Amino acid sequence: MSRPAFRLLPHPLALALLLALPDAAAQAPTEGREPEATELDAVKVFGRAQTLYRSEDAAVATRTDTPLALVPQSVQVLPRELIDDQAAYDVTDLYRSISGVSYFSYAGVTLRGFRQENVLYDGLRGDPYAGFSVPQLFNIERVEVLKGPAGALYGGGEPGGVINYVTRKPQRRALRRVEVSLGNEDFAAGSFEATGPLSDRMRYRVGLHADGDEGVRWNADSESRIGDASLAFDVGVAGEFTLQVTDIEQNLGGNRLRGVPATDDGAFLTDRRWNHNEATDFLDMDARVALAQYRVSPSTDWDIELSARWFENSEHQIYHEPMGLIDRDGDGTAEWMTRQLRNQLRDNEGLTVAGNAVWRFSTGAVEHKLLFGADGYRLDADFRAQTANSADLASGAGPVPGIDLFAPAYGLSSYLDYGLDALPWRGTSTRGVRYGGYVQDEIALTPRWQVLAGLRWDGFEDEDRLGGGRVNGHDLSWRLGSTVVLREGVNAYANVASGFVPQATANQDPAAGGPFDAERGRQWEAGLKTELAGGRVMLGAALYRIERSNIVQATGEVVDGVNQLAALGLVRSEGLEIDLLADLTERWVLNVAYAYNDARVVEAGSNGITNASGDRFANAPRNKLGLWTRYDLPALSSAFGFGLDYTDERLSLDGQRVAPYTVFDLSWQTTLGPWKFQANVKNLFDKVYAASGFTERTGHFPGEPRRLYLQAAYAF
Template identity: 45%
Template sequence: MRGYLNGSAALAALVMAFSAGGMAFAQEGAQAGGQEDNGDEIVIIGRAQEFYRVGESSLATKTPTAILDTPQSVQVLTNQLIEDQAARETTDLYRSISGVTFFSYSGIVARGFRQDEIRYDGVRGDPFAGFSVPQLFNIERIEVLKGVSGMLYGGGEPGGLINYVTKTPDYEQGGEVEVTLGDRGLWGVSGDITGPVAGRDDIAFRLGGFYEESNDFRNNAGEENAILTAQGAWRPGPSTELVASLEYYDINLPGNRLRGVPVNDDGDFLTDISWNTNEATDFLALESTIGQLTLTHEFADTLSLRLIGRIVDNEEQQQYHESRGPAAPGSTLYLREFRDQLRTSRESSITADLVWQETLAGMAHTILVGGDYFDTEATFRARTARQDNPLGTSPGPVQPLDLIDPVYGNSGFLLLQDELDMIPWRRTETSGERYGLYVQDQVEITEKFHLIGGARFDSFEQTDALSGDSADDEAVSYRAGAVYKPVPPVSLYVSYGEGFSPQGITDPEDGGPFDPEESQQVEAGVKAELFDGRILATAAVYDIVKDNVIVANPDPAAGTGGVPNLVQIGEVTSQGVELDAVGDITDQWTFQVNYAWNDTAITGGAPGSITNAVGDGFANAPEHAFGLWTRYELPMLNSAIAGGADYVGERISLSGQDVKAYTVYDASWITTFDNGWQGQVNVRNLFDEEYAASGFIDRTGHFPGAPRSVVLQISKKF
């Protein structure tokens, strides 16, 4: 089991420790008067949940469920945590999610698997198109469901699911303004205002805007982001609310799409981390418009409906130089090609969830019946200009770039336009739709023993508009779980879940159509509310098996005589342990800490035959990772000091090169003034550590982490 037994033994010890500890703390708290016992209900006294800890999330069940009663690992990153870390995009927060590390752009590694599975308010519709990183201006909190999520959310990779909960209008007047300054030319301004319309208590609005620009530490690169949002909310009655939202993103990233910096096989950078293959005229430009409509209605105290529709319109244009590697072995002259690409997509989704709470046969049931539909139309066109002379020894349409002494300005769209006009566009046009129907029952058999079970049917279809080819899949996914609470502050849980990843259209020579890739997860753990409910601690151990994985056909005749290039014989196993704790150590001291151990390997199919696999292992999947963030209040100074650490262990790149372990430290000072204004200074990468955030392929190198930076924020809430 390759270390899994050790992980299981560790978890067993933690289960016993948490159980015993939880009982002891429960008894201690009752004796000290820290809890009030009102019959069957325990009321927690204190400041728990005010900063970083929340006690409830609906992500894992689609019903309001206490995290302690959820038989799967869930994390919630609060708005306060986002603000304290001065996070502007989701990559700023990976330290706070156990089992999640950076892969590339908006992609992550979750429980060993590369993926980009996200939702907004629980539904599909990603406005960032994969190469731009999600921005956090309009986000209230981030929820993370660990592991397989197919029964509730349909097709996807088995490592986990990130859900962005958006801000909504408030029926009381309020708002915030913020100014941001920093090194490398960082400056920005943002603000929002919310409240009732014309003094009415049944209609509310929210308007917000965000603008920020900065230079990157990489040559020629930078960011310019603008976000606008408008929302309205209407309560026609005490049991009904309708919320309409409109968002617009205008993202311009000069000198992008960023690749890495070349390294040797030991993972050492071969030049300064500012090196960039892109010219100053290169860019990534994204425009997205998002419309969302949410209806909630309570038919009765025990029966409620949530209906949400979302439409996303994206257009993303990229012009960039891609490294082709050294002109000759050992050369510092790197060949390049110029890529001109345009992506458009239109996505629409609708989700309906009906929740019925009732006592049946003496047991409390929460029954969920739901369905979702997702439709997408996507186009892609691209053309590529390459170097005439493969050794780069004579002038060509795309000039090479020296690794040590780069000279820019000899290549780019304007210089290559005549040649590009002679190159035909490569085009794809696809459309797809998928729908799912699901049912789930949460049963409280006794106060101490809860069960959950559910099933989902999925249908998927994709069509190539140019060739007329199509592919379709169907799948049924199940889940089951149990929670046992020996004392109210402690829960022991076990769960089983299934998921699938539908396979799209394949080239006739590759074989197919292929069945969905399937995954199964077994997870067990313990959750405990410690120190009178101030701290929520979770320990989880999991085993994920992904099968039906498509691999290169080992037959020597593959690709000839009708023998397909691909076959569906692969299997991947991921095993690991995750430890999380969040809450208040004292009234002044709050923290969030996590640790993850993971072992992901090929257990079926030839080594290296699976995408992202390097031999038996997987790229950018660390065995160990640790994250910490803590805040301490200084009441006499009307201030707080905060800081954190992010450790990611050794990994390998897609080309098998070492990606070295690193530890980065951050620090923050926050002061509130008498007039209500707040000042905050964040120093990221405090000790200016040079490190690789992840690895890619040898010709493009590793993605370097950002050097030390300073961010100053001045804000006021009203």
Template identity: 30%
Template sequence: MKNKISLFTALLFSIVIFSQQSSISGVVKNQLNQPIEFANIAIEGKSQGAVTDKDGNFTVTNLKSGSYIVRASYVGYYDSKLGVSIGGNQNMTLNFELKEQSVLLQAVEVTGRKAKTYDNAISYAATKIGTSIKNTPQTISYVTKEVMDDQQAYTINDVVKNISGVNQFSFYDDFTIRGFRSQQETINGLRVIGLFGPQALTANLERVEVIKGPSSILFGNGSPGGTMNRVTKKPLDEDRKALTFTTGSFNTLRSTLDFTGKLNESKSLLYRLNMAYENSNSFRDLQQRKSFMVAPSISFLPTDKTRINFDLVITNFDNKLDRGQPIFGASAGTDLNSTPINFAIGAANDFHLTESVYSTLSLSHEFTDNFSFNASYMRFGYEEDLFEHRTSNRFAVDADGNQIPTLMGMRISARNQKFVTDNVSSFFKWETKTGAIEHKILVGFDYYQNTRPVGGGNIFTSSGAIYRTVDGGLATYDPDNRANFLFGDDGNPLPNIPHFDLENPTYNLAFPSDYILGRNERGATKEYSSGIYIQDQIKWNKLNVLVGLRQEYFKNIVNFEEADEEIVDQQKLLPRLGVVYEATKSINVYGTYTESFQPVGANTLLDLETEGLEPFEPFEGQMFEAGIKSTFFKDRLSANFAVYKIDNKNIIINDPDTGFAVQRGAEEATGFEVDINGRIGSSLSITANYAYNDASITESDVPDEIGLQKENAPFHSGGFFANYAFKNSPLNGVNVNFGTNFVSERNTFERDLQLPSYLVSMAGISYKINKVKLALTVNNIFNETHWVGGYSYVRLFPGAPRNYLLSIGYTF
């Protein structure tokens, strides 16, 4: 009996103790009042803890009465600690606001973004420091890696349809932004040379963002339409590993790898490794894509005041340069479907081999809470080896000089060259107050140089002189002097390179020895620029003002380090002014003024000296923009509306009568844009965009040009993509998605050739069970024939027909 009483007493005591166990609940947010998902909650000295959900909520249970120190932490933020005392059977509430380190310390991202959403709150490139996009007085459109993953987007060209006002110009790494052809590209906010030909891979990208309008105050010389910035993935302090294998139409075979985590227990050394491989054909004849990329990244965080990051990205491309689809003849009304969209010209043994290697070293150090230093250095190398048969941009002629619309004139282009770019960006940041006014003051220096060393060369045939003469030379055919030319068995003038028959194409092996070729050395060149700038981000109550001034110095050298070296110097003072007003907690109103600057190339200026003409002025542009930035659904969905006017002057073109370069009037783009990104509820993620853009020639010495719409600049473009994740249902683990994008009619370089409008849709489904994910995406589900861009009758760029991608991924 005594034992039974003791057992009952112990059981009763245990029940009382258990019933008196308590919990701590709360929410973790950042300084922008946005919830932080995956933040760690730890009870110091105890094993209990928790991780926040998508709304930043957490609960730590099974706590006994007593006093505790609760710590909230998340990579890129300072830890926050709060003390609490709890009694028996009590639930306490603790709310944390974490102060972001990355905003204070680094010009470029050093540690990775943990969020898994279509929304992105911070941009580093737009103001040189981490700044809320909502508080930046300029449109910043973006596509996160989550959108790329759900769409199975493998290249930048697959991504741009999600960004308002950005359209493909061709098959290459070549776009229009707000109607202006892009001439500036950056990686992590540092300038690089453009990759002509290969479409950049997305496997190592955290996001693609476009800073709309002139950004010369940030990067020196730049396009008036905007700057595309690629942000690479950075290490995380938690282990994540993923492997994906993809197959699909056009014999597609792809694989990607993404590993990240900590290298030591203190999490002061983090790593990330991205790899990608593709071996695929194309819907285009002769074309294939072979690419390989390896991209390791290391972050070293020795203290909470110092962060260092190193990135290395090596990419190899082995393919052919697709010069586009030719159609019959070169006259108004020619049917774009006179040749199939898969039709390409060239020889079976053409090739285009390229390699790009770039490494970045970034340092962020905080001397005090209000004073810090940031520096980044990037070296970018690009090598190219090209051999191709391409159109001479004109059709064959018969003995009387009449055009033969089914025979394409051909030429050879072969080149071997290398470019090396060095880029340094550094600045000091000082935070201070003047009464109630807060300041973030930047004083910095940028340096950029791009060198083409000696050793490059090219082999070529003229685009005009394509017929053989009796004296063993080449010339443009003249029927009035036909005795000077050789003729073939068909009675027509004999071409240097056989014409390409559009009706009966053949793809033979061909070699340079088959033709009469010209050869020359590609002389060494060097261009470099330096900029000194000062910027102040001013905050007073609900008003934010951004003021900046940059002095840019640009120098271009041809025949670098040779006896006949020529140097061209140009410079420009560039201002920037922007205002943001916090109208409500979720709505900001803004306005901005900024300028663009594009120096004239040394080769062009030296040609003017030869022609006895006056030097040209640099391209200069300016933009006025105003808009509204807002968030919805507890800051999980962001929206941006912008209206703008961009003026660009001193454009250089070739005079069709003399062939000399001339500088003409001005161009203008006016329009408005809408971008929406984020999540509605817990299951529906969306990205949507629309742009109306009127980009036209406003001043010209050629009266017929005035009022013409610029090339590949549609009046209307846009689209949306939505992904729905089934949760807490029999379909748990299933995701379905659907998207569409449209582009209105566009002009080409041929005034009487216009590309038709199109609307293309895609759909997909995926299923995730445990650590395995299966995904199917069908692109162009209605098999719409369309053209994404075009130059002329002989250079059209069709979009892909219906195709599918099937992938299997494993995360661990």
């Protein structure tokens, strides 16, 4: 498929705003008048770690303003400073800094042992990258990770936790920034951002980003564009109304990317750049998002928030799916990858509405922070597909040729050669509705002892709009936790929380044994959150156990030609997480995230548990260590950074070994007045490794080879 060359063009709206905004006028002292002496308030000096990488702003954990140190649950926040230092362009660049998180596939991760793909934006459902695209970070201010079941606040979701992306909003201080980046593999990117006041009661933000890359897999190029604009209005004395629109486009050539075939011991059978796709294959995604949010604090006792988020996402992909290796030339080595051609279209449209309020009051000497609210989410998902089969299998007479594993000859055929116009279409059309209400009380029993209790009721309805089937139900989630201040800077906490996941609509067929109650998850967690050495060292530790039950699996029995299902599954995940953020000196910052996890199947049906191999979960490493350290050189207005990412041995979905790996990164940055220059080297020693495993026929996902990024930014 012919694609236009990468270009970054100035947007007319951006230019108009740029020209219209006046510079702040400098006010000179009146001539002949002595300057008045001003008594300044005492200034608290924070260490580099706290000013660079620490954030207490994480409303995802409780939907209130409670400091993270007092939240009885493990929560991590990755602020924009860390994102910029690591030159993280998409979310996969950040996994080293989140304890308990490792790569699974595309935008999916393993979180506390369980595969996780659902995310939130500004605390609301509706992922514009839904499908096979990876969330980009250009318009993201910070990433928040709430560990464990989050059903008491957010309804049904995987028990490992939830990831929330907080988007960038208009600021009261004027700032404009232009950035250009270059790198190997013909990488180029450019962006423009501007924010500031339009009047005393109105603020704006506009952002434009574009990038292009030839890619590290053969035939796999990419282009992305993001446009983001928002306005914020002061309403009355204490209210703020924000409107935001975002447009996203991704064009990925030679996609959808699968892995590279590997031995059972985890070694790639061929070059890590090998691709099963032709250059004419593609994955094109377009998405649009609109957010409206109103926040008001009518008094010191009340906070109120109302939000609505709408998105639509269209994804078209034509690609060659690897179907397994065969020994075509009879030399005893399977060298020929058979392939299907898949033409797939996905359209998603979702709407979330939510409202909550916080009421602060006292009953005698006991202080309360009462949260209550409700939300609803509707998702319409349409899928259409065609398939052309392999020409290289005795069981099929399809037109699609395979590709050699060791000497691939690309360009001999394309999707235009397979007669797609004559192939039948198959498809699905579904509507999923989620709605619920919740209440939560944070109780300060004493200045050193706090208790959190939350309860949520959820209803759901799934509709097959083609077949006419409909499934509905409801469930309860809850959480109970407590934090005790042992001494200043040392807090101990414990919690128990529940969550649930509605069963897939396809599993609710009465002929197969359905309908079934939702899957249940429960977590027990205890930990410490400490500030030591006068606040220079922040250390968090968490021990947890998560159990997931009522998992629907095949029983192996067939009744009237229908495979029977039953709620047979029970799985357990146990682990330890340690997070350290420290000022080693006044110039030297260290950030460490370590996790140990043992996720196992306790009870399974005859066909095993989805996303597991035997009694172990796929892509769930026992040990994972991420490190990032930064050393500042004030005399040179510069800073050096160094990163390490270690991931232990794992299993693929088919039980193949995924070898452990360690990769290292370097960064350097310097500022010259309004200019900032930065260089990042990722995978410094060009390590060949698998980021995760999938199936035997699709192979392991290779990690990126060494990448170099150079960046120049000008702020004005």
